[in-house]
Amino acid sequence: MADVLKKVPVREQDPKVRAANFEEVCLGYDEEEAREEATRCINCKNAKCIAGCPVSINIPAFIKETKEGNIEKAYQIISESSALPAVCGRVCPQESQCEGRCIRGIKGEPVSIGKLERFVADWAREHNIKPTPATEKNGHKVAVIGSGPAGLTCAGDLAKLGYDVTIFEALHKEGGVLVYGIPEFRLPKEKVVAAEVDNVKSLGVKIETNVIIGKSVTIDELMQEEGFEAVFIGSGAGLPMFMGIPGEQANGVFSANEYLTRNNLMKAFRSDYDTPIAMGKKVAVVGGGNVAMDAARTALRLGAEVHIIYRRSEAELPARVEEVHHAKEEGVIFDLLSNPVEILTNDKDWVTGIRCIRMELGEPDASGRRRPVEVPGSEFEIEVDTVIMSLGTSPNPLISSTTIGLDINRRKCIIADEEYGQTSKEGVFAGGDAVTGAATVILAMGAGKAGAKGIHKFLSEKYKRG
Numbered sequence: 001m002a003d004v005l006k007k008v009p010v011r012e013q014d015p016k017v018r019a020a021n022f023e024e025v026c027l028g029y030d031e032e033e034a035r036e037e038a039t040r041c042i043n044c045k046n047a048k049c050i051a052g053c054p055v056s057i058n059i060p061a062f063i064k065e066t067k068e069g070n071i072e073k074a075y076q077i078i079s080e081s082s083a084l085p086a087v088c089g090r091v092c093p094q095e096s097q098c099e100g101r102c103i104r105g106i107k108g109e110p111v112s113i114g115k116l117e118r119f120v121a122d123w124a125r126e127h128n129i130k131p132t133p134a135t136e137k138n139g140h141k142v143a144v145i146g147s148g149p150a151g152l153t154c155a156g157d158l159a160k161l162g163y164d165v166t167i168f169e170a171l172h173k174e175g176g177v178l179v180y181g182i183p184e185f186r187l188p189k190e191k192v193v194a195a196e197v198d199n200v201k202s203l204g205v206k207i208e209t210n211v212i213i214g215k216s217v218t219i220d221e222l223m224q225e226e227g228f229e230a231v232f233i234g235s236g237a238g239l240p241m242f243m244g245i246p247g248e249q250a251n252g253v254f255s256a257n258e259y260l261t262r263n264n265l266m267k268a269f270r271s272d273y274d275t276p277i278a279m280g281k282k283v284a285v286v287g288g289g290n291v292a293m294d295a296a297r298t299a300l301r302l303g304a305e306v307h308i309i310y311r312r313s314e315a316e317l318p319a320r321v322e323e324v325h326h327a328k329e330e331g332v333i334f335d336l337l338s339n340p341v342e343i344l345t346n347d348k349d350w351v352t353g354i355r356c357i358r359m360e361l362g363e364p365d366a367s368g369r370r371r372p373v374e375v376p377g378s379e380f381e382i383e384v385d386t387v388i389m390s391l392g393t394s395p396n397p398l399i400s401s402t403t404i405g406l407d408i409n410r411r412k413c414i415i416a417d418e419e420y421g422q423t424s425k426e427g428v429f430a431g432g433d434a435v436t437g438a439a440t441v442i443l444a445m446g447a448g449k450a451g452a453k454g455i456h457k458f459l460s461e462k463y464k465r466g
Helices: 031-038 059-067 071-079 085-091 113-126 149-160 189-202 219-225 256-265 290-301 321-330 441-465
Strands: 026-028 141-145 164-168 206-208 230-233 253-255 282-286 305-310 333-336 338-345 351-364 370-374 380-383 386-389 428-430
Touching (some): 026 113, 031 113, 059 071, 085 113, 085 441, 141 219, 149 230, 189 206, 256 290, 282 290, 290 305, 290 321, 290 386, 305 338, 351 386, 428 441
Parallel strands (some): 164 206, 282 305, 282 386
Antiparallel strands (some): 338 351
């Protein structure tokens, strides 16, 4: 029996091996390890872990079933609340959510809730276990825009309530940010994402790809001409931000969004795909979030020396501790308390380097983090041939600009009620990054659940009124 104060260790690829491949880093628990870890849960009556989960999974209940070897029952408990458990078990920031509230963590390490969720979801996939569909349809049509985590969650919840749901996806592949934004080594596309999407389809949800809302068809046309009685917008935030410094338009400068999309959707990491990507031999990634880590670790696997440039210290890095740890293990170089001031180029406008300035931390700003301040006379240069900007994203304005009566804020995000996702336009709901700006997968899923609840309430009251 393992020490109850410590998590059962999870197996991972060796850093030197995985730094040269795109196979999954974490290998997960087997059944024996999962059941052993599950015994560490003390099954609290007032389970704070549930309150820490944005989709309110009954965590003690599924862990109890796992401990007793009832894995199928554990999966059905999870799937009552979550449409994407195999995804969440891999990419959720459990340390600041469910595991961050775990009572076991007060005197030791919290229960490894994320790894247990992953095990249960993977077991269900391997044994072809599906979520339980609605017993009958209610005859009402709902459109969902975007097949990312918010859209899939909203669609799945509505389908379980009997609605006829169609998802409209702009790209040729379903999954949104799960397929284009997160690298294969963190989230396998065919094994995990495609299987999760198939589970949502098994509930009766239809998905139409290559449909750009605002261009192929508008929201008003969906409602007025195609018979959709409500619409949920879960279109994400795919418009990259830049710094506005000299040289940013040069050849060899990418947004992290473009770099990861090209690598993921176009399979540029595979030698049998003829999809070019300017890999670079020395790459600078500007930013400190999870996306920056993903871009850096991708460039590393493509053979580059990689620098992360971030203007605050390691303590303020917004990326998950696990992702930072993995990046360091693999050989990514961290240039902290540094900020770019210019991208250097040659006479053919190709990147040759990046000029930065040292920073020091001053008083806390509105985010609660200490504000970085430039150190005069401390400029230095790093020789690079590729720069990847990972400074966050904002929603594409196409949907808001083509929908009558849909209000947005100064950041171009759709304004929606937090509890139900109701926008300024009757019957139109929204959630996820389209409302908040770039955030986590699980927060988008929580917003998808809120939108489904709002649509169900709206249509129930509408038809009650007659």
